[in-house]
Amino acid sequence: MDWDIELIGEILVSAFLVIGGLFALVGSFGLVRLRDCMQRLHAPTKATTLGIGGVLIASMIHFGMSGEQISFHELLITVFLFLTAPLTANFIAKAYLVYRVEESDLPPTTGKYGWAIYHDPPKDPADL
Amino acid sequence: MIEYALWFAFAAFGIGLVFTLWRVVRGPHSADRILALDTMVINAIGLLVVYGISIDRQVYFEAAMLIAMVGFVSTVAYCRFILRGDIIE
Numbered sequence: 213m214d215w216d217i218e219l220i221g222e223i224l225v226s227a228f229l230v231i232g233g234l235f236a237l238v239g240s241f242g243l244v245r246l247r248d249c250m251q252r253l254h255a256p257t258k259a260t261t262l263g264i265g266g267v268l269i270a271s272m273i274h275f276g277m278s279g280e281q282i283s284f285h286e287l288l289i290t291v292f293l294f295l296t297a298p299l300t301a302n303f304i305a306k307a308y309l310v311y312r313v314e315e316s317d318l319p320p321t322t323g324k325y326g327w328a329i330y331h332d333p334p335k336d337p338a339d340l
Numbered sequence: 341m342i343e344y345a346l347w348f349a350f351a352a353f354g355i356g357l358v359f360t361l362w363r364v365v366r367g368p369h370s371a372d373r374i375l376a377l378d379t380m381v382i383n384a385i386g387l388l389v390v391y392g393i394s395i396d397r398q399v400y401f402e403a404a405m406l407i408a409m410v411g412f413v414s415t416v417a418y419c420r421f422i423l424r425g426d427i428i429e
Contacts (some may be wrong), residue, residue, distance in 0.1 A: 226345035228404055229390070231363050233352030236344070240356030249372050252363075256379035260356070263373055267349060267386050271393050271401075274342075278396065289405050296412040303419035308371040309368055329423060332418050 215257040221277040225270045232266025235259050250310050265290050346394045353386040373417045381411030
């Protein structure tokens, strides 16, 4: 059995595809399985992003083996998703806090202004 | 071997899409629905990338990139609308 480069590439592509599919499936299943909205926020923002990363690494290896030069614009999607997943999670958590948590349940902000999700931002730049 | 891995990845992302659709329909709060829509966008990107591998074309990466950008902007717009009652102030 000769270990040529194509066989190793094929094994790597298959392994990354299976790992990525598993992580995405676990993330989407956590969205159904977990009980609370704040718990549900954990599963898709981490596991599904990792699953996309695995699949994109698999496609990088695949097109790098078959094409003439290795391509890096799959990394763009990975970097973009890894940058935007915490932002969307933060926004969704804020949107949940507005409706479900009273302002009196939160600790004081030790400033002139309250929590940003309940009050308008300060008009004067010196108050920031 | 790679065909079986491709079929597994297709099945995983497809079942993930069904799960997110169930959460969109069921979700008790609008934050759940926004989260499920965001996850649905991510699963659609995964399906596009796996399909691009299976038919050996690189065109689908541009489509996946565009879907990622539009999905992020739409998620932020939904959350801004819930938070402030307006998207661009």
